[in-house]
Each structure stands twice: as C-alpha cells, then as structure tokens.
Amino acid sequence: MTLSARSRRATAASVAGLALALSGCGAGASDDGSVSLGFVNGGDTEFHTCLQASIKDTADAKDAKLFTANSHQNPGTELSNIEDMISRNVDALIVQTVNVDALKGDIAKAKSANIPIFLTSVVTDDPTDILGAVVVDLKQVGELDADYVEQDAGGKAVEVGVIAGAPGAASDLLVNGFTKALPASAKVVANQPGMFNAAKAQDVAENMIQAHPDMKYAFVANEEMAFGALKAFTAAKADVKIVTVNGTDRGVAAVKDGRFAATVANSAMTTGKIAITNTISLLDKKKTDKIAMTPISLITADNVSSAPQYCSAEEKKS
Numbered sequence: 001m002t003l004s005a006r007s008r009r010a011t012a013a014s015v016a017g018l019a020l021a022l023s024g025c026g027a028g029a030s031d032d033g034s035v036s037l038g039f040v041n042g043g044d045t046e047f048h049t050c051l052q053a054s055i056k057d058t059a060d061a062k063d064a065k066l067f068t069a070n071s072h073q074n075p076g077t078e079l080s081n082i083e084d085m086i087s088r089n090v091d092a093l094i095v096q097t098v099n100v101d102a103l104k105g106d107i108a109k110a111k112s113a114n115i116p117i118f119l120t121s122v123v124t125d126d127p128t129d130i131l132g133a134v135v136v137d138l139k140q141v142g143e144l145d146a147d148y149v150e151q152d153a154g155g156k157a158v159e160v161g162v163i164a165g166a167p168g169a170a171s172d173l174l175v176n177g178f179t180k181a182l183p184a185s186a187k188v189v190a191n192q193p194g195m196f197n198a199a200k201a202q203d204v205a206e207n208m209i210q211a212h213p214d215m216k217y218a219f220v221a222n223e224e225m226a227f228g229a230l231k232a233f234t235a236a237k238a239d240v241k242i243v244t245v246n247g248t249d250r251g252v253a254a255v256k257d258g259r260f261a262a263t264v265a266n267s268a269m270t271t272g273k274i275a276i277t278n279t280i281s282l283l284d285k286k287k288t289d290k291i292a293m294t295p296i297s298l299i300t301a302d303n304v305s306s307a308p309q310y311c312s313a314e315e316k317k318s
C-alpha cells in the first residue's frame with residue numbers, strides 16, 4: 001500500500017527530528033499533525049528575497065513547518081539542497097529552479113523518495129511528475145516588452161540590445177519571448193548575460209553602447225540589472241529606452257519618472273502566496289488548479305498607478 005505524504009511523514013517523525021537545522025528554520029519534520037514543507041530558492045535577487053519572504057509568511061499563517069535553502073544560481077547546489085530536503089522527510093518540496101534542464105534530475109530524486117515537487121515561476125514540459133506549479137508566463141512577459149518596443153518605434157528601423165540574466169530557466173524564456181516577438185524593423189545587435197547582477201549588467205551595457213552607439217532600446221531581464229544598465233547609458237549620454245521585468249517599488253518609480261520606458265509587473269508576493277496555498281490544497285486532495293498563473297501586466301508611464309504590490313514592507317525587512 002502507498003502511504004500518503006502525511007502518513008509517511010508521521011511514520012518517520014521520530015527519525016526526522018534528528019535532522020540538522022537548515023537556514024535557521026529549525027530541524028526535523030513536525031510531529032504535531034501540521035504539514036512539513038521544504039523551499040529551495042534559486043538565487044539572491046529582490047525577486048528571490050520577496051518570494052521566500054512571502055512563502056515564509058504564508059506558511060506561518062497556515063501553521064505549516066517550513067525549511068529553506070538557497071541554490072545561489074548553481075544547479076549542483078540545487079540538487080544537493082533537494083537531497084537535504086528529502087533527508088528531512090518533508091511532505092512536499094517547493095522549488096524555484098536555477099535551470100529548467102536541472103529539474104529532470106531534481107524531480108527524479110524527489111519522486112524516488114515519494115516526495116512531490118511544486119514549482120514556482122516555471123513548469124516542466126510534462127507536468128505529470130510534479131504536484132503542481134504557479135507559473136509566471138515568462139515568454140509572454142518578454143512579448144509584452146517587445147510589444148512596447150514595436151508600438152513605441154512606430155515601424156522605424158531600430159537597434160535593440162538584450163541584457164540577459166543567468167543562462168537557463170527564467171532568463172532564456174524571457175529573452176526568447178522578447179526577441180521572437182520583435183517586429184522585423186527591430187534588429188537585435190547584442191545579446192549578453194548580466195547574470196542578474198547590477199554591476200555585471202553595467203559592464204555589459206557599457207560595452208554594448210560603445211559597440212552600438214545607435215542602439216535605441218535595451219531589454220534587461222530584471223530591474224536590478226536595469227539600474228546597472230541605466231548608469232552605463234547615462235554616463236555615455238546615450239538615449240536608450242530600457243524595458244525590463246519585475247514591478248518592484250523602485251522599478252515602478254523609475255517608470256513613473258522616465259528612467260525606464262516600461263516594466264512587466266509580476267508580483268513575487270502573489271507567487272509565494274499561491275505556492276504555499278496550492279501546495280497544501282493539492283496535498284489535501286482539494287479541488288485546486290494544478291498549474292496556476294501569476295498575473296502579469298505591462299507598466300508604462302500611462303498606467304503606473306495600476307502596478308500590483310510586489311513585496312510588502314514587512315517582507316522586505318526579512
């Protein structure tokens with residue numbers, strides 16, 4: 001007979017209590033009947049920070065036991081974190097992956113331990129092996145920024161630069177969505193990774209504008225990098241319109257005052273809430289969408305007041 005996740009956890013509670021603490025969240029699966037969850041985060045950007053804070057706040061509100069770990073953009077570390085969570089005998093794993101290609105091994109490892117995986121931001125091509133996911137349609141995010149470029153350029157021939165994030169997962173989906181949706185009149189003259197790091201993005205932008213002084217638009221795969229790129233373009237006195245991704249308070253403010261031309265808002269706070277709520281509901285066999293969507297919207301100076309809350313004040317302090 002196959003045991004349910006909660007039955008398996010209860011059976012193993014006595015040994016799970018021996019596990020070491022992870023990320024300051026305590027040790028061992030709960031033996032008080034509450035659900036036990038592991039969250040493996042993918043990096044250290046503001047998105048990752050706000051996502052984890054929202055997941056923690058929502059888990060606390062649901063009386064769920066939560067263990068956390070961070071893979072720091074390293075697929076090997078991600079697999080090690082998955083293995084650590086398995087050793088804690090959690091009821092389910094929530095994963096913000098570093099690289100979609102790495103997920104195959106992660107899912108196989110968890111599946112062999114009878115621990116379901118719930119994904120945030122992305123979903124595998126075949127979702128039959130996962131518990132569920134809350135997905136940001138990253139391809140559409142890129143398309144929305146491309147739509148802005150098309151409308152703003154008005155059919156004129158323009159040069160476009162792309163500052164990607166770290167290769168794999170979110171960045172590839174964003175960039176592909178953007179570049180494939182551009183009109184034929186918009187030519188991508190440079191495409192380099194900024195590794196989701198503002199200083200690296202600034203260096204990339206400096207090289208980009210030197211090599212392509214006529215560049216009119218830059219797609220930057222998150223707002224942290226966009227601020228780095230902005231410094232480079234400002235220093236070069238280059239009139240480059242930046243389109244980017246996130247919808248943080250700083251990013252929305254930059255759209256409002258014209259430093260950014262547009263950003264695509266997708267609230268990390270909302271993604272975290274959905275992740276915990278749906279994971280618990282799916283474990284309890286309640287009627288819940290297996291694949292849920294985080295709302296997205298293009299934010300420009302014309303509709304800046306409609307941007308959703310990205311990360312609560314309390315979460316930013318965590």
